[in-house]
Amino acid sequence: MFDHGELRLVILALIAEAPRHGYDLIKEIEERTGGAYSPSPGVIYPTLAMLEEMGHATVTESEGKKLYAATETGIAAIAEQQAAADAAFARMDSAAAETPAGPPPQLVRAMENLKLSLRLRQEGGPLSEDQIRAIAAALDTAAVAIEQA
Incomplete structure (x- = not known):
């Protein structure tokens, strides 16, 4: 570039x-x-x-x-x-x-950031039940916010 x-x-x-x-x-x-x-x-x-x-x-x-x-x-x-x-x-x-029409780059970047943070967190060692529940709740909250946007 x-x-x-x-x-x-x-x-x-x-x-x-x-x-x-x-x-x-x-x-x-x-x-x-x-x-x-x-x-x-x-x-x-x-x-x-x-x-x-x-x-x-x-x-x-x-x-x-x-x-x-x-x-x-x-x-x-x-x-x-x-x-x-x-x-x-x-x-x-x-x-x-x-650049061909497609998803806005801001959304692609945000999705990639989320995937990377999840992968790195999982690779950081075993998660406790509390950590699993907290991560799942955060993802569910994000999903609801996205659906309502």
């Missing part, structure tokens, strides 16, 4: 638009590509740390989460590389336009 350094530029441009948490960046990129690409936390957070080290981003704590914003130096870096940023965003728009 991105050439070398372009994801860093996209992230910087997005935090220049508005301060964001890492998870918000993942969702934003996923939505802008129509679900064609969703960066992993293992890509997003090291990139944010690098932007901070470069002096292109600042970090503040907000509700126990790190909130990233572009610095003046970061905004100047975007301006210097505006053509590359525009090309990356155009490619993202193109990917979104070419």
